[in-house]
Amino acid sequence: MTTPAIRATGLRKAFRSTDGGAVVAVDDVDLVVQPGEIVAFLGPNGAGKTTTVDMLLGLTAPDEGSIEVYGTSPADAVRQGLVSAVMQTGGLLNDFTVEETVRAIAALHGRSDRVEVVLDRARLADLAGRRVEACSGGEQQRLKFALALLPDPDLVVLDEPTTGMDVGARQEFWRAMREDAALGRTIVFATHYLAEADEFAERTVLMNHGRIVHDAATTDVRAAYGGRTLTFRPPAEVVDTDGIDADWLARVRTALEPLGVTDVDVSAASLEAAFLALTADNEPIGAAR
């Protein structure tokens, strides 16, 4: 049997809140990720994505439960170069050029042989001589990605890697990632962007209030909760700037009801609908046990 890239069992992590109470950030999370999988962690603000990622990387220890990365502790896996990360925060040195940054970190890893490869993989070869401070947010994220690839890790963990990027930069980033994933790396990423999970991840883990509320093939998540949306063009006279005439919409609903059609709505569905359905409850984050 192959050793999973990630095996987490009963993970729990609570923090002390400012009012002296406790916030359960991650609550009884079980997760197994096999080598070569591409998994999206999706969830609203405060769902527990970053805390889970931090535990995966050995940056935070769980209060309860256990976590193994390639059969060893996260810290050990990081030390062995099996896993590396692109985090939301984390400084780059403004005065260095892109290439100087990569060379400096490559030397620390003892992997100076990989400088050209990672510059190329992150599509930074043309920007090698640019100072970091002159790079756009998207280019800086790609630089972080290049640094994460230096140890040639089997698992790359990305925490909201495209935050702050415009659409073009996001697409460019994911193109580079996709190429890398095709080479067999395991990729786990946390995101707010439903479209990123939809387009890029084979599997989506939906988190809410510190728990995994759904874990399935991304297409299944969409199919199970998003359903399918049937769109049609209403006659022009029932549409004005405020939307569709309510009486007309009510008549459409009544007409469709005998056909078993429910939830007629005038909006897009897809993974977004799944996300909303799964995270719509207003339960507060649980208090510490």
Ligand SMILES: Nc1ncnc2c1ncn2[C@@H]1O[C@H](COP(=O)(O)OP(=O)(O)OP(=O)(O)O)[C@@H](O)[C@H]1O
């Ligand atoms: N160091 C900390 N001290 C206190 N509370 C924390 C700490 N880190 C996280 N939390 C709380 O734990 C919960 C989960 O936070 P986490 O950052 O893991 O969520 P997230 O899903 O990554 O959110 P976001 O999408 O906003 O980054 C939140 O309520 C957060 O306020």
